[in-house]
Amino acid sequence: MKLNELKENTEAVVKDINGDSRFIGRITSIGLTPGCRFSVVKNDKNRPMLLYSRDTMISLGRSECKGVEVEEVRA
Amino acid sequence: MSTATIALLGQPNSGKSTLFNALTGLKQHVGNWPGKTVEKKEGSFARNGVTYDVADLPGSYSMSANSDEEVITRDFITSGKADVVCILADSSQLERSLFMLADYAGIDAPCFLVLNMEDVAKDQGKTVDVALLEKKLGIPVMMFSATDTKAYDQFYFTLERALKEKSHINVSELEKEYEKIIGYNEIKEQIKGGNISGYTPMWLTVKYLENDKVVSAKLKESLPADAASKIESIGLDANGAIATGECKFKWIDELLEGAVNKTKTGVKLGKLDRIYTHRFWGKPAVVLTVILGLLGSFIPALPIMAVASIFDVLKNVIGDALVSVGCPAFVTGLVCDVVIQSFSYIVKMLGFVFGVTLVFGMLEEVGVMARISYVFDNTMGKLGLQGKSVMPFLVSFGCTMGGAAGARVIDNWGQKVLTIALAWAVPCGAAWAIIPMLSTVFFGAGAPLIIVVLLLVMILHMWITAKIFGRTLVKTEDRCGMIMELPPYHKPKWGALFRYVFGRTKDTFFRVVKVVLIVCLIFYILSYGSGVNDTSILYKVGTAIEPVTKIFGLPWQLFIAFVASSVGKEGAVGVISALYAGGSYGEGFMAAMSGAARAANLNELLLANVSRPEALAFIFAITFNLPCVVALAATYQEIHSVKWTAKIAIYYTVGALILACLAYHVGLMIW
Numbered sequence: 162m163k164l165n166e167l168k169e170n171t172e173a174v175v176k177d178i179n180g181d182s183r184f185i186g187r188i189t190s191i192g193l194t195p196g197c198r199f200s201v202v203k204n205d206k207n208r209p210m211l212l213y214s215r216d217t218m219i220s221l222g223r224s225e226c227k228g229v230e231v232e233e234v235r236a
Numbered sequence: 237m238s239t240a241t242i243a244l245l246g247q248p249n250s251g252k253s254t255l256f257n258a259l260t261g262l263k264q265h266v267g268n269w270p271g272k273t274v275e276k277k278e279g280s281f282a283r284n285g286v287t288y289d290v291a292d293l294p295g296s297y298s299m300s301a302n303s304d305e306e307v308i309t310r311d312f313i314t315s316g317k318a319d320v321v322c323i324l325a326d327s328s329q330l331e332r333s334l335f336m337l338a339d340y341a342g343i344d345a346p347c348f349l350v351l352n353m354e355d356v357a358k359d360q361g362k363t364v365d366v367a368l369l370e371k372k373l374g375i376p377v378m379m380f381s382a383t384d385t386k387a388y389d390q391f392y393f394t395l396e397r398a399l400k401e402k403s404h405i406n407v408s409e410l411e412k413e414y415e416k417i418i419g420y421n422e423i424k425e426q427i428k429g430g431n432i433s434g435y436t437p438m439w440l441t442v443k444y445l446e447n448d449k450v451v452s453a454k455l456k457e458s459l460p461a462d463a464a465s466k467i468e469s470i471g472l473d474a475n476g477a478i479a480t481g482e483c484k485f486k487w488i489d490e491l492l493e494g495a496v497n498k499t500k501t502g503v504k505l506g507k508l509d510r511i512y513t514h515r516f517w518g519k520p521a522v523v524l525t526v527i528l529g530l531l532g533s534f535i536p537a538l539p540i541m542a543v544a545s546i547f548d549v550l551k552n553v554i555g556d557a558l559v560s561v562g563c564p565a566f567v568t569g570l571v572c573d574v575v576i577q578s579f580s581y582i583v584k585m586l587g588f589v590f591g592v593t594l595v596f597g598m599l600e601e602v603g604v605m606a607r608i609s610y611v612f613d614n615t616m617g618k619l620g621l622q623g624k625s626v627m628p629f630l631v632s633f634g635c636t637m638g639g640a641a642g643a644r645v646i647d648n649w650g651q652k653v654l655t656i657a658l659a660w661a662v663p664c665g666a667a668w669a670i671i672p673m674l675s676t677v678f679f680g681a682g683a684p685l686i687i688v689v690l691l692l693v694m695i696l697h698m699w700i701t702a703k704i705f706g707r708t709l710v711k712t713e714d715r716c717g718m719i720m721e722l723p724p725y726h727k728p729k730w731g732a733l734f735r736y737v738f739g740r741t742k743d744t745f746f747r748v749v750k751v752v753l754i755v756c757l758i759f760y761i762l763s764y765g766s767g768v769n770d771t772s773i774l775y776k777v778g779t780a781i782e783p784v785t786k787i788f789g790l791p792w793q794l795f796i797a798f799v800a801s802s803v804g805k806e807g808a809v810g811v812i813s814a815l816y817a818g819g820s821y822g823e824g825f826m827a828a829m830s831g832a833a834r835a836a837n838l839n840e841l842l843l844a845n846v847s848r849p850e851a852l853a854f855i856f857a858i859t860f861n862l863p864c865v866v867a868l869a870a871t872y873q874e875i876h877s878v879k880w881t882a883k884i885a886i887y888y889t890v891g892a893l894i895l896a897c898l899a900y901h902v903g904l905m906i907w
Contacts, residue, residue: 211513216330
C-alpha cells in the first residue's frame with residue numbers, strides 16, 4: 162500500500178521507493194530506506210504527513226508520500 | 237602567522253549556522269558563488285597565532301549532485317581548498333544525521349566529526365561513547381553543544397588535532413556492504429585505472445551506481461575508452477541509490493551499536509507541536525506567531541528608531557545655520573533634504589531590520605520556522621515557494637524592508653528572490669496610512685470595498701508574479717516537495733545570534749546608504765527648481781508626457797506623486813498636497829521626503845482637482861508601485877543581484893501603471 166493510505170498511530174515498514182534519482186536521493190538522506198520501520202504521527206488531508214523514524218520527526222509532502230510503498234506492521 | 241581553512245558540512249538543523257556564527261562573529265562575508273545562484277558564506281577567526289578561514293558550505297542533505305548547492309559543496313571539498321572538513325551531526329538523532337558522514341566517506345579530504353546538540357541528547361537520556369566511535373571511524377570525534385560557550389575550547393582543541401592528524405574515515409566496513417551490490421566490484425575495477433583527484437574509487441563507484449550525472453560524465457572524460465565502455469555494459473539496478481542508501485544506513489547502525497545508549501524514544505508530539513500541527517488551529521497559530529514576532533521585533537527596534545529622530549533635529553539646526561551663512565539653496569537642500577533626511581530614513585528602517593532579523597533568526601534557530609514551513613507548505617507550494625515564505629509576506633504588511641530581511645531564513649536563493657518579489661506586492665504600513673484616507677475622501681462609505689478589492693488584486697498580483705518569475709527562479713525540475721525534518725526545539729545561542737544580527741545590520745547599513753543616497757540625489761536633481769515650478773526637470777517631463785500619463789488616469793500632478801512614491805509612499809500625499817496647493821514642485825518633494833506635510837484643506841483640494849476614476853487609478857498606482865527606495869536597497873542586500881533587483885523594480889513600476897490604467901478605465905465605466 163501507499164504511505165498516504167496509512168492511518169494515524171500505525172506502524173509500518175518501507176517496502177520500496179519509486180521516483181527520479183533526485184527524489185530517491187532526498188528521501189534516502191532523511192532516512193527512509195527499504196526495511197526502515199516508522200510510525201505515522203499525523204495524516205491530515207491537505208497537510209504533509211508526519212512520520213517518526215530513526216529518532217527523527219519527518220514531514221513529508223502528500224505527493225512525495227505516493228512514491229513510498231509500505232507495509233503495515235501489526236503490533 | 238599561518239592560516240588554515242575549515243569547511244563546515246552538515247544537513248539543515250545540524251546547528252551549522254550557529255557554529256559558523258559563533259566562530260566567526262562579525263568577521264563574515266556573504267555573497268554568491270561565482271556564476272551560481274547560491275549564497276556563499278565565509279568568515280574567519282584567529283587563535284594561538286593561526287588564522288582560520290571558515291567556509292559555511294551551502295545547506296545540503298547529502299554529497300550527491302541533485303542541486304547546485306550540493307555540487308558546489310562537493311567541488312569545494314574535493315578541490316583541496318579546505319585543510320580539514322568539519323562534519324556536523326545531531327547527537328539526538330545520530331541514526332539519521334550520520335548519513336552525511338556515510339555519504340562523505342571515501343572523499344579524499346581530511347575530516348573530523350562534531351556531534352552537536354549534546355544538551356538535547358542528554359535531555360532525551362542518550363549517551364554516546366565518543367572513544368569507541370573514534371576507534372571505529374579513525375577520525376577525531378567530539379560531543380558538542382553549539383549553544384554552550386564553554387564547549388568551544390574543546391572544539392578548538394579537536395580542530396587543532398584534526399589539522400595535525402589529517403585523518404580519513406575508515407571505510408573498510410562500509411565497503412564490505414557496498415561489495416554486496418551487483419556490479420560494484422566490476423565497476424570499481426575499471427575506475428581504479430582512472431585518475432580523478434579528491435575521490436577514492438569506492439566513492440566514485442557508489443556515485444556511479446547512484447546514477448550521479450556529474451560523476452558519470454567525469455568518468456567518461458577521464459577513463460580510457462575501453463574502460464568507459466566496459467562500465468556502461470555492466471547491467472545495473474535502475475535504483476542503485478536505494479541499494480547504496482541501505483548500505484550506508486546499515487553501516488551507521490553497526491557504527492552506533494554499543495556506542496549509543498538510549499533510555500527511551502519518544503514519538504509523542506509536544507504541546508506546542510500539537511497546536512501547530514492541528515488541522516484547524518495550525519494556520520491561525522502560525523499567523524499569530526508571526527504577528528507576535530513582528531510586534532516583538534519592535535522591542536529591540538525602538539531604541540534604534542529613536543536615534544533617527546536626532547537626524548530630524550540635526551536637519552533643522554544645520555539647515556538654519558546654512559541659510560544664515562548665505563549658503564546657496566541648492567546646497568542647503570542637498571545637505572538637509574538629501575543627505576541628512578536619507579540617514580534619518582535609513583536608521584529608522586535599520587532599527588526594524590535589526591528587530592526582524594533578530595526575532596525571526598531566533599525563531600529559526602529554536603525550530604519554530606520548520607513548523608511554519610510544515611503548516612504552510614501546501615499553500616505556498618502552489619506559488620513554488622517553501623512554507624516559510626508566509627512569514628516575509630506577513631511581515632511586509634508592516635514594512636517591506638522587514639519582509640526582505642525576514643526572507644533570509646529561506647535557504648534556496650531562487651525561492652528567496654521569488655519570495656521577496658512577491659512580498660513587494662503586499663501593501664506596507666506606509667501604504668495603509670494613505671489608502672484608507674484617500675479612499676474615504678473620494679468614495680466615502682465605499683472605502684472598505686476599495687480596500688477589499690485592493691487585497692484581492694494583491695493576491696492576483698502575487699499569483700501572476702509567481703508565474704512570471706517562478707519559471708526562471710524556481711525551475712520545475714528543482715521544485716522539490718516537502719521532505720523535511722521537524723527538529724526538536726532547542727535553546728538559541730543569544731551571543732552568537734546577536735553578533736550575527738549586528739554584523740548583518742552593519743552590512744545592510746552600508747549597502748543601503750549607497751543605494752538610498754544615489755536614488756535620493758537623482759530625485760533631488762530631477763525635482764530641483766529654483767522656487768518656481770517650471771524649472772525642474774520632473775515638472776517639464778511630467779507636463780510634456782501628460783497626454784500619455786492621462787491614459788493611465790494620471791494627470792501630471794498625480795504622475796509626479798506616483799514617481800515620488802517610489803522613494804517613499806508616505807511622501808505621495810505630501811507631493812499632491814503641495815502641487816495642488818500651487819506650491820513649487822521642489823518644495824513639495826522636500827516636504828514629501830521629510831514625511832508628508834499636508835495642506836489643511838487637502839480634502840477640498842483633492843475633490844476639486846481629481847476625478848473619481850483618476851483617484852482610483854492613483855490609489856492602485858501607489859499601492860502596487862515599488863515599496864520604497866530603502867526596501868529596494870534591502871532587497872539588493874539580501875539577494876546580491878543587481879540584475880534581479882532591477883528586474884523586480886522595473887516590473888513593479890510598469891505593473892503599477894498597468895493596474896492604474898485598468899482601474900481608471902473601469903472607473904470611467906462606473907462614474
